[in-house]
Amino acid sequence: xxxxxxxxxxxxxxxxxxxxxxxxxxxxxxxxxxxxxxxxxxxxxxxxxxxxxxxxxxxxxxxxxxxxxxxxxxxxxxxxxxxxxxxxxxxxxxxxxxxxxxxxxxxxxxxxxxxxxxxxxxxxxxxxxxxxxxxxxxxxxxxxxxxxxxxxxxxxxxxxxxxxxxxxxxxxxxxxxxxxxxxxxxxxxxxxxxxxxxxxxxxxxxxxxxxxxxxxxxxxxxxx
Numbered sequence: 001x002x003x004x005x006x007x008x009x010x011x012x013x014x015x016x017x018x019x020x021x022x023x024x025x026x027x028x029x030x031x032x033x034x035x036x037x038x039x040x041x042x043x044x045x046x047x048x049x050x051x052x053x054x055x056x057x058x059x060x061x062x063x064x065x066x067x068x069x070x071x072x073x074x075x076x077x078x079x080x081x082x083x084x085x086x087x088x089x090x091x092x093x094x095x096x097x098x099x100x101x102x103x104x105x106x107x108x109x110x111x112x113x114x115x116x117x118x119x120x121x122x123x124x125x126x127x128x129x130x131x132x133x134x135x136x137x138x139x140x141x142x143x144x145x146x147x148x149x150x151x152x153x154x155x156x157x158x159x160x161x162x163x164x165x166x167x168x169x170x171x172x173x174x175x176x177x178x179x180x181x182x183x184x185x186x187x188x189x190x191x192x193x194x195x196x197x198x199x200x201x202x203x204x205x206x207x208x209x210x211x212x213x214x215x216x217x218x219x220x221x222x223x224x
Contacts, residue, residue: 015126015174019224024070027178027224031063033216035087035108038188040211051208052094056103061087065112067222077118079132085110087216091156093208104156104205109141114166126174136164136187143193155205157195162214164189170220181222189214 019025037055045051065083072078088107093100116134143160168185194212198205 014123015176017174017179020071020172020174020179022071024068025224026069027067027222029063029065029067029081029083029220029222031065031218031220033061033063033085033087033218034058035061035089036215036217037089037091038211038213038215039091039209042208042210045204045207045210050096051100051204053091053205053208054094056090056092059088059090061085061108063218063220065114065220067224069118069224075120077120079114079116079118079134081112081114081116083112085112085138085216085218093205104154106156106158107142108158110138111141112136112138116166120172123172123174128172128174129169130172130181131167131169132183132185133167134165136166138162138164138189155198155202156209157197158193158212158214159191159195162189162191162193164214164216168218179222179224181220181224183218183220183222185218185220187214187216187218 036058039053039055041052063083063085065081068080070078086109088105090103090105092103114134114136116132118130118132120128120130140158140160143158164187166185166187168183170181170183173180191213192211193214194206194209196206
């Protein structure tokens with residue numbers, strides 16, 4: 001007579017998560033961003049001039065934030081993550097499909113104040129998936145710079161305040177002494193941020209753009 005023993009997958013020991021069970025806990029966050037613009041070219045302007053704007057490439061930036069997490073229920077957190085972020089965007093103009101007069105580099109230094117809801121799934125061993133969504137008020141300290149017609153002229157400028165809606169997903173990893181969260185998030189601005197003034201003789205740079213809204217992708221690492 002042959003006896004067969006069937007073994008299920010052995011459950012790993014769970015790391016303690018006393019910090020995650022508190023009503024309120026804190027942490028910090030480091031991340032990388034890629035800033036972009038959603039540009040709507042001016043159809044009316046294209047009828048009289050073929051100058052066409054587009055973002056040439058995405059450049060990496062950094063994010064630094066403080067994490068404040070309020071836990072009103074088992075699966076829901078309210079999160080406030082004030083901090084700073086730095087990045088830049090390059091806008092190129094094409095005339096008759098040929099690069100026209102180089103590119104316009106727009107640098108941003110944001111103060112940001114995101115308020116997010118975090119919905120957590122069930123914990124599997126030492127990993128828990130989650131989704132986040134909410135709003136983020138950003139103020140660009142480098143926006144609306146003075147127009148300086150020198151080595152790197154600024155022909156277009158952007159408004160400083162903007163409100164973004166954000167959504168994303170991530171994984172909580174429960175380590176021995178802290179929790180590490182890896183999160184990918186998309187952030188879309190609600191405001192047309194282009195400033196409607198330009199130096200004499202360079203109005204075409206603004207006139208070629210009907211709307212310009214910010215878009216930011218963020219890969220963040222939260223330590224809590």
